[in-house]
Structure formats: C-alpha cells, structure tokens
Amino acid sequence: MNPAMGAKAPLGRVAAIIPAAGQGKRMGGGTVKQFLPLLGKPVLAHTLAAFEAAACITDVVLVVGDELVDACRNDIVAQYGFHKVRGIVAGGRERQDSVFNGLRSLGPGYELVVVHDAARPLITPAVLERAVAEARGRGSVVVAVPVKDTIKLVDDQGAVRETPDRGRLWAAQTPQVFPFEALLEAHHKARREGFIGTDDAALVERLGRPVYVLEGSPENIKITTPEDLLLAESILGRR
Ligand code: CTP
Ligand code: MG
Numbered sequence: 233m234n235p236a237m238g239a240k241a242p243l244g245r246v247a248a249i250i251p252a253a254g255q256g257k258r259m260g261g262g263t264v265k266q267f268l269p270l271l272g273k274p275v276l277a278h279t280l281a282a283f284e285a286a287a288c289i290t291d292v293v294l295v296v297g298d299e300l301v302d303a304c305r306n307d308i309v310a311q312y313g314f315h316k317v318r319g320i321v322a323g324g325r326e327r328q329d330s331v332f333n334g335l336r337s338l339g340p341g342y343e344l345v346v347v348h349d350a351a352r353p354l355i356t357p358a359v360l361e362r363a364v365a366e367a368r369g370r371g372s373v374v375v376a377v378p379v380k381d382t383i384k385l386v387d388d389q390g391a392v393r394e395t396p397d398r399g400r401l402w403a404a405q406t407p408q409v410f411p412f413e414a415l416l417e418a419h420h421k422a423r424r425e426g427f428i429g430t431d432d433a434a435l436v437e438r439l440g441r442p443v444y445v446l447e448g449s450p451e452n453i454k455i456t457t458p459e460d461l462l463l464a465e466s467i468l469g470r471r
Contacts, residue, residue: 244343245290246364247412248283248316249334252276252296252304252350253323258456264297265455266350271468273312275455276304278353278468280314286357288364289346291318295334298322328428328435332419342412344368347432349406351455354467359448360407366446367409374433375448376402402445405452408432414441 256265266276276294283289294317296304301320309317321337323330331347338345344367348355359375367373379401385394408431410418418435422428429435433443451467453460 243368245341246288246344246346247291247293247338247342248289248346248348248407249293249295249331249338250276250279250283250348250350251323251327251330251334252279252294253330254327254351255297256351259458261458265461268455268461270353270455270461270464274308275353275464276350277308277312279348279350279355280308280312280317282353282355282357282360283348284314284316286360286364288361289316291338291342292316293319293321293334293337294350295321295323295330326428327430328419328422328432331432332423335416335419338412344409345412345415346407346409347415348408349454352406352452353455354449354452354464355407356449356452359452363407363409363446363448366444367411370442370444372408372410372414372433372436372441372443373446374404374408374431374443375406375452376404376445377448377450377452379403404431404433404445405448405454406431410436414439 252266259265267274270278283292301322304320319337321333324333363373363375379398382398383396383401384392387393414436418439422435437443455461455464
C-alpha cells in the first residue's frame, strides 16, 4: 500500500509583500505616514505585527523607499523582533512597481502571495487566515466591503451616466491573495503592456482569471489623510 495514500498534501509557503514605499502626499507633514506613531508604535509596526501573529504567513518582504532600508531594518524589524521578514527591498515610482520589486525578490517555491498595504495597520490575523484559506479553495481573493454609498459613474462634464446597482458594488481593500505564478504573470503582462492598475487584483483580472471578493471589515481602513489616524486610534483603543 502506498504510505502517502490518505495523507494530506503539505501546505505550501505563503509570502507576504508589504508595499511601504509611498510618499504619503495626501497625508502631508514631515514624516511619511507609515512611520507615524499610532498609539505609540509606528503604523508599519502595527501592520507587521498582524503578519507575525498569523500562522498562515511564512515569509514577509517589506518594500520601502531606498533611503529607508537601513532605518527600517534597525528601527522597525530588529526593534520589534519581526522574525518573518526575509527581505527589505527598495520600492519604485508607482505602488505597482513597488509590489513588483517585492515579488521578484522572492525565490521560487511559494504557493500563495499576500499583498497588503503598509498603510492598513488595522488588519487582523483572523482576516489574514480567512483570506489565505479562501485562496487555497478558490484561487485569487480580494478582501473587500460592501459599498454603503450610492455610486455614480460620471462623464468628464460631471454628468451622471450610470447608477450601478449598489448590491453588486464592493470597495476593495488589501489583503489580496493570489497563487504565486498568477501574480507574477499578471505583473509581467501589465509591465509589457504599460498598464498601471490601482490594485493587484486588476492585473490578475486582465489575465482573464477569476478573482473573488471576501467580506472583510470596514475597520480595515487605509491611513490616507490626518483624520484617518484619529479614526485608527479610536478603533485600536476600543480593541
Ligand atoms: N506604496 C508603495 N510604493 C509607491 C506608492 C505607494 O509601496 N510608489 C505603498 C504605500 O506606502 C502604501 C500603499 O502602497 O502602504 C498604498 O498606497 P497609498 O495609500 O496611496 O500611499 P501613498 O502613495 O504613500 O500616499 P499618497 O497616494 O497620498 O501619496
Ligand atoms: Mg498613493
């Protein structure tokens, strides 16, 4: 009898890419937003702590501005003891370039890649676990929330062209989880064709591969403007 029969296939390695190389123009101020303190700890350290705590994540690659690689290694990764961080690489001009730099720094042998914005520090290990489990069953998964407002599609004069059925609209967040080879192929295709998307799912959608939404939490906000920092503090304070 084959001793492997009935044995479960071992689950593969799951890499997380954390793009943190933005300039935070909408936030303004002297310090880029991913390093601003949130209840006494940098935004990026909150984000990395969720990945450190989620058992499904095996490796983390951090993508930062090239002048901040050393500071990140010392003041964030070493300081807080983030043992899953395998690499700290320099980002690029667009978010998509930063994710690509992280992706190509990974060797082969990964089953899934999780992409998550450094600027979403309220992500929980529980949502990461759910998203990875769902991706194992379905392929590509985007954490999202149902849209609360009615959305208008307008022309360049501001005239409403369409009011899409709100019941089918979702606001995409991160984490977004993909089979490793699908995300790599999607990034290569986008670069070849000069396409820039605002999230990674858009690149995978262009391959014609299905991408599924998974309902997350409205608390998983992206720190974008100063008000978001206050909101994040109040949410964290309540947890
Ligand atoms: N990001 C990145 N590389 C870039 C641009 C953005 O790694 N060239 C990262 C940001 O650091 C952030 C995430 O992508 O964690 C989402 O981007 P966004 O919220 O737009 O951040 P910024 O681009 O920094 O902010 P802004 O657009 O206001 O300048
Ligand atoms: Mg930006």
